[in-house]
Amino acid sequence: MYPQLLIGLLVLGGARGLRQTRALLEDDLYQEDSNLEVSQVPTSRKIPKGGQNSDAETDCPIEFDRKCTCTWENSRLYPNLHETRNLVVNCSNAGITNASFLEFLPTKTAKLIFTGNNVPVLEPNLFGKRDYPYLAYIDLSNNHIKEIKGKAFHHVSTVTVLRLNDNEISNESIHDHIRVFSNFFNLRALFLNDAFNDEIWSLSDLGGIFEESNLTRLEKLHLESNEIGIIRDPKLFCDLISLRELYLRNNHLPDLNIDVDCLPNLSYIDLANNYIRKIPPHYALFGLLNRVNSKGEDLRLDLSKNPFHCDCELQPFIDWVRNTTYHSPDRIHHREKLLCESGLPESNTGLLIEKLLHEVFSPYCKLQFMGSSTLPLTSRKSKQKLPTFDMQAPI
Numbered sequence: 001m002y003p004q005l006l007i008g009l010l011v012l013g014g015a016r017g018l019r020q021t022r023a024l025l026e027d028d029l030y031q032e033d034s035n036l037e038v039s040q041v042p043t044s045r046k047i048p049k050g051g052q053n054s055d056a057e058t059d060c061p062i063e064f065d066r067k068c069t070c071t072w073e074n075s076r077l078y079p080n081l082h083e084t085r086n087l088v089v090n091c092s093n094a095g096i097t098n099a100s101f102l103e104f105l106p107t108k109t110a111k112l113i114f115t116g117n118n119v120p121v122l123e124p125n126l127f128g129k130r131d132y133p134y135l136a137y138i139d140l141s142n143n144h145i146k147e148i149k150g151k152a153f154h155h156v157s158t159v160t161v162l163r164l165n166d167n168e169i170s171n172e173s174i175h176d177h178i179r180v181f182s183n184f185f186n187l188r189a190l191f192l193n194d195a196f197n198d199e200i201w202s203l204s205d206l207g208g209i210f211e212e213s214n215l216t217r218l219e220k221l222h223l224e225s226n227e228i229g230i231i232r233d234p235k236l237f238c239d240l241i242s243l244r245e246l247y248l249r250n251n252h253l254p255d256l257n258i259d260v261d262c263l264p265n266l267s268y269i270d271l272a273n274n275y276i277r278k279i280p281p282h283y284a285l286f287g288l289l290n291r292v293n294s295k296g297e298d299l300r301l302d303l304s305k306n307p308f309h310c311d312c313e314l315q316p317f318i319d320w321v322r323n324t325t326y327h328s329p330d331r332i333h334h335r336e337k338l339l340c341e342s343g344l345p346e347s348n349t350g351l352l353i354e355k356l357l358h359e360v361f362s363p364y365c366k367l368q369f370m371g372s373s374t375l376p377l378t379s380r381k382s383k384q385k386l387p388t389f390d391m392q393a394p395i
């Protein structure tokens with residue numbers, strides 16, 4: 001319960017926001033399902049039935065044909081903080097191939113778990129045409145979703161968490177239904193981990209959906225594991241003006257060229273396990289390292305598990321890493337996991353970046369690179385053949 005408590009408070013914002021943001025970044029919480037429950041209340045109270053014409057066995061509407069369960073949970077769910085009982089509709093792993101019965105979703109539903117089914121297309125008005133004043137949380141992960149029709153989501157203005165992880169949403173779907181998230185005015189966390197089919201290698205393909213979608217309250221955006229290798233438009237996230245945490249772990253990014261001036265509250269970027277080999281001073285990423293947001297918070301980055309090539313060129317970054325050791329909170333999340341995957345001298349391979357010494361490089365460095373933005377060719381020539389990476393990102 002404790003992690004949910006923290007996450008809930010984060011969303012409540014205010015003076016406590018800062019501390020909660022940091023707690024959120026701990027590994028165990030990062031894994032945690034952020035369902036924004038803030039507290040539990042005693043279970044002794046009699047729990048009402050699902051309403052409408054309920055099936056006696058599942059408490060769900062009879063139209064659900066026993067595919068789901070409908071249970072009242074004693075909890076508080078953001079933003080319905082005055083409610084202590086929330087209706088949870090759970091349709092997990094039920095072999096569902098046609099989701100049209102969701103038009104009979106009980107109007108009091110607060111949390112919908114619809115995962116592990118096989119629904120390639122989300123049709124218009126997925127939840128029918130009624131209002132859902134308590135709907136706060138929707139999980140549609142792992143359903144082989146390829147296309148989300150433009151008007152699939154209506155009456156979702158109260159939803160704060162939407163999960164679409166592990167689907168196969170196509171490039172065409174994104175282009176044809178650019179306003180797909182336009183009714184989620186209150187969304188705080190959007191999970192799109194491995195949500196797209198393999199053709200979406202450029203984050204720019206997603207640009208329109210943020211621009212057209214009124215996600216002005218979104219604080220957490222998860223885009224992990226999408227094979228993203230390139231960002232063409234640095235202003236891609238600028239419409240997400242409340243963004244605090246951006247998760248781009250497990251992609252193919254060699255650098256991160258995004259405009260953060262338009263994101264005053266951004267405080268954390270997860271870039272772990274991408275294709276970052278070097279961070280010379282002219283890289284956008286180098287600029288990001290010293291960013292402070294409008295609240296005076298340092299931007300924190302997770303750069304662990306990237307294939308750093310530890311040679312002269314990495315020296316400015318290495319200096320930066322070592323210079324910031326005593327900064328609190330640490331601007332580098334998982335500092336202890338910043339390792340050299342290769343290096344010159346080769347003996348740097350496998351070493352911890354912050355432990356590398358200037359002297360190690362000196363025989364290999366023809367010039368002092370501190371502050372310089374280009375590498376002399378002589379130094380390039382002297383290097384052995386560099387390992388190659390499949391960037392998968394055609395120009």
Ligand SMILES: *[C@@H]1O[C@H](CO)[C@@H](O)[C@H](O)[C@H]1NC(C)=O
Pocket residue numbers: 090091092093113
């Ligand atoms: C939903 O139901 C599935 C299968 O019955 C169960 O494993 C899962 O824990 C349930 N999830 C929630 C959030 O209740």
Ligand SMILES: *[C@@H]1O[C@H](CO)[C@@H](O)[C@H](O)[C@H]1NC(C)=O
Pocket residue numbers: 098099100
């Ligand atoms: C899904 O079920 C509804 C109602 O039974 C039906 O009208 C619709 O054609 C079905 N859709 C598909 C793709 O089979």
Ligand SMILES: *[C@@H]1O[C@H](CO)[C@@H](O)[C@H](O)[C@H]1NC(C)=O
Pocket residue numbers: 171172175199200201205
């Ligand atoms: C995605 O779709 C757009 C527009 O239809 C197209 O220009 C682009 O090339 C597509 N990208 C890929 C990788 O197919």
Ligand SMILES: *[C@@H]1O[C@H](CO)[C@@H](O)[C@H](O)[C@H]1NC(C)=O
Pocket residue numbers: 185211212213214
């Ligand atoms: C949603 O965004 C569109 C275009 O960005 C804008 O025209 C519209 O006024 C916005 N609606 C709300 C309710 O913010």
Ligand SMILES: *[C@@H]1O[C@H](CO)[C@@H](O)[C@H](O)[C@H]1NC(C)=O
Pocket residue numbers: 013014017241242243264265
């Ligand atoms: C940034 O955070 C502060 C404090 O949490 C909040 O008051 C403010 O509205 C946020 N700004 C934006 C643009 O979301």
Ligand SMILES: *[C@@H]1O[C@H](CO)[C@@H](O)[C@H](O)[C@H]1NC(C)=O
Pocket residue numbers: 316317319320323
């Ligand atoms: C690291 O600190 C040293 C000494 O304060 C300074 O000269 C150097 O510019 C700093 N380097 C970076 C990359 O911040």
